[in-house]
Amino acid sequence: MTQVALIAGGGGGIGGAVAQRMAAAGITVVIADNDGGAAERVKSEIVAGGGSADALAIDVTVAREVKAVVTDVAKRFGRVDILANIAGGSAYTKRIEELTWAQWKEVIDANLKGTFLMCREVAPIMQKQKSGRILNTASNYGVTGSALRTPYAAAKAGIITFTKSLALELAPDHVLANTVAPGPTDTPRVMQKESPEARQQRWWPNIPLGRTALPQDLAEMYYFLTTPESAAITGQTFHVNGGVVMP
C-alpha cells in the first residue's frame, strides 16, 4: 500500500527537501504551506520527476483550517501514515523589552500551537490505523537558548517535550512521535537575510564538520524516521547540526 505523508511547511526549504526525499521513496506527499504558491511549486517539481504529490494552502495556527485540511486529506487518500510538522520559524530577533505580546504569541503559535493543532487532528487517524509516524521540528536553540529569540527558543523547547508526551500517549497504538532538531541550515529564507560569505564567517569556524547544513541533510533524518529501521524509536530528539550542539 502506498504511504501517505502530510507535510506542513512543505513549501519551505527544509519542508520542500523532506517532500522530495519522501516522494523519491515512493511515498505520496501532500504539501501544505501557508504559501500556497510555494506548495504548488514543490508539487510540480515532484510530479515532473515522476512522484506523487498534492499541494494545498494552510494556516496551521487556525484550528478550523487544520481540521478541514486533515479531514479532506484523510477522505481523499484514505489514510495518513506520516505527519511532518515543519511549518514555523523565528520571525523576530528582538530584545525582550522590545517584543510585543502580539509578536510573542505569533512566534509561539506558528511553531508550538501549529504543531499541537496538526497532531491533534492527525493522531486519532493514526491511532485507528494502529500505525503512524509523527515528525516534529525543533531547533538546537530549543536546547541551548538563543539571545534575541526568546519566543522561538521557548516554542522549540516546548515542541521537544510536547513530542515526548505525545509519544507516550500514542505508543500503545504503535504511533511513533519524534523530533528533528536542525542547526544552522541553508534554506532560501535564511540565505535571503545573509550573504553566503557572512554566513560562512559566522558559522563555519564553530561547526566541527566545517559547514552549514543543506536542507537535504535534514530530509534524510526525517525520512529515516519513517522507515522500518526506526520502528523502535519514539519520543526522541535528533539533532542534525554538524556538531555545533552536542546535548
Next chain:
Amino acid sequence: MRLKDKVAVITGGAQGIGRATALMMGREGAKVVVADLQGEKAQSVANELQGMGAQAIGVAVNVASESSVKQMAKATFEHFGRVDILGNIAGIYYPKASVVDLSEADWDRTIDINLGSNFLCCREFVPAMRKQKSGRIISVASGIGHYGMRQFSHYAASKAAIMGFVKSLAREVGADGITVNAICPGSANTSMPRQHRSEEEVMERLRSTPLPHILEPEDIAGSFLFLASDAAAFITGQSYNINSGNYMF
C-alpha cells in the same frame, strides 16, 4: 546497497547487537571485520556473511589490550586495505554489585573494556580515516549512562564517559570529514540482560516499554546502518536513544 565497498570494523561482532550490525552492514555491501573476544564465534559470523555473498573476516580481539587492538587493525588493513566504519560495540555489563561492594579489579575491568576500548580502537583507525578525509565512528553507549542504575555504577560511569569521549573526538576529527556518534540502546533482546535476570524478568522488562515493540538487536543495527550511510553525513557528536520509548532524554 548503502555501504557498497565500505570497510566496516565491528567489535563485539560475535553476538547480539554487534552480530546484527555486522550482518546488516554486509547485506548493504560492506566488507566486514567481525572482531570479538570469542574468536571462533566471530569467525562463524564472518562465515555467515560470506554465505550471503559479503566479504568478511573474523578476528579474535581483546579490545582492552593495546597490542591486541593493534593486531586487529593490522588484520583489517592487510585484508581490506582501508577502514571506513568503526563500530565500537564490544562491552560488558558485569558484575552486579553495589558501590561499597565493588572491587577495584571489577571497576577497572568495566572501565577498560567499555571505555578504554573506544580510545584504543579509535586511536588505531583515526589516522587512516584522516588520510582519506572520511570515516564514521559509532559507539554503543547506553541509556544507563544518562539515568544511572543501582548496582551498576561502573557500567553507568563507563557509558556516560563514552558519550563525553564521542563528543570530544567529534570535535577533534570533524575537519577531516570524520563523524563520531553514539547510540544508546535500551534493554534489548540479547544474552546480556540474561546474565542478571531470569528469562521471565527479561521478557517482562522487554514488554513493559511504552511502545509495544520488543527491542531486537536489528532495531539497534538499523540506526548503526543509518549513521554509517551517506544519509548521515552531517550528524556528529550526537547520542541517539533507541529504546521503544523507555526513556526520552
